[in-house]
Amino acid sequence: MDYVLTEHAQDALAKRGILIDWMDRVLMTPELIETDLMDPDLEHRLARIAEFENRVLRVVVNVKVTPLRVVTVFFDRRRMNL
DSSP: EEEEEEEEHHHHHHHOOOOOHHHHHHHOOOOOEEESSSOOOOOEEEEGGGGGGEEEEEEEEEEESSSSEEEEEEEEEEEOOO
């Protein structure tokens, strides 16, 4: 999948110990897709990461640009399941 990472997304991956492979998996095969409540250009893609205690990884991506732009990525503590 063709995408670019914002500087914030790059920092989030590094600081939070999130593997690029996990982010790629969520981008390509999300279990759930939500529209951002504030910005209709943004999409939240979510999936459980089995290797990380089935925690839900949220990847926020701008889908209105080419290539896609990953805005941020984090494990969503509010989501225990999908």
